């Protein structure tokens with residue numbers, strides 16, 4: 001069993017997770033994009049190109065930017081009135097308290113921004129972001145994202161949620177996270193208590209393959225459930241990870257087994273160097289259409305595409 005998070009070229013080579021790459025290629029990718037593969041995920045990787053390895057192991061193809069790929073594919077930067085806030089819809093805003101994650105996904109649409117150096121909003125920046133929300137009464141829902149907000153300490157999360165909950169017009173909170181499956185040990189009693197808010201709060205779990213739901217992940221999700229936290233699931237349709245009927249069926253049924261309602265299946269956003277994960281929209285629509293014929297409606301998420309102007313439901 002692995003004991004520590006793999007972060008460097010040497011870590012990956014020592015773990016035997018870069019079999020077809022030269023050290024120079026690996027170092028070039030690592031210099032551009034962050035890498036972190038926590039122990040529980042390392043243990044799930046059987047081959048570098050299996051559905052788990054593909055999501056997290058750097059690949060030289062990441063250095064090739066296709067003509068249609070964009071640094072900021074859904075236009076977050078242009079919609080940021082103050083540091084840490086993205087305001088795309090009249091009634092909702094994103095709050096990004098950190099740009100760090102416990103794991104770095106090779107297909108991330110914020111890959112040019114996320115990383116351990118992305119850090120945490122300073123006190124002054126957080127004050128300004130929360131002040132901006134308080135000054136905009138049309139905003140009724142705040143989505144905490146990042147990075148991964150649940151990489152912060154339970155005390156920090158409690159403080160942020162308490163401050164947001166004190167704003168009268170904020171009626172709903174959402175947290176987008178991968179932590180319950182990639183770092184389940186972070187779902188402590190203290191964290192679950194912090195998520196027990198007066199303001200309705202939904203946790204939206206990002207997972208892309210049924211094998212991510214390990215025993216430890218199942219226990220973490222149970223702790224959240226027993227703490228009264230409603231659980232939704234979001235996934236990205238990814239070539240070589242979940243682009244088959246069987247893989248999607250298994251993923252969505254596994255989510256439901258853990259009382260996670262599949263909510264969104266995202267079409268891949270065109271971030272730089274992610275072309276190897278691309279699945280054409282027609283293929284995604286056909287996958288969903290076949291699942292609708294054979295799977296309970298409760299297991300089928302909306303297949304959506306994000307754009308700077310908003311979401312399009314594809315199926």
Ligand code: SF4
Pocket residue numbers: 100101102103104105108109110111114146147148178206
């Ligand atoms: S956990 Fe989310 S924000 Fe972090 S690298 Fe993965 S997709 Fe991007």
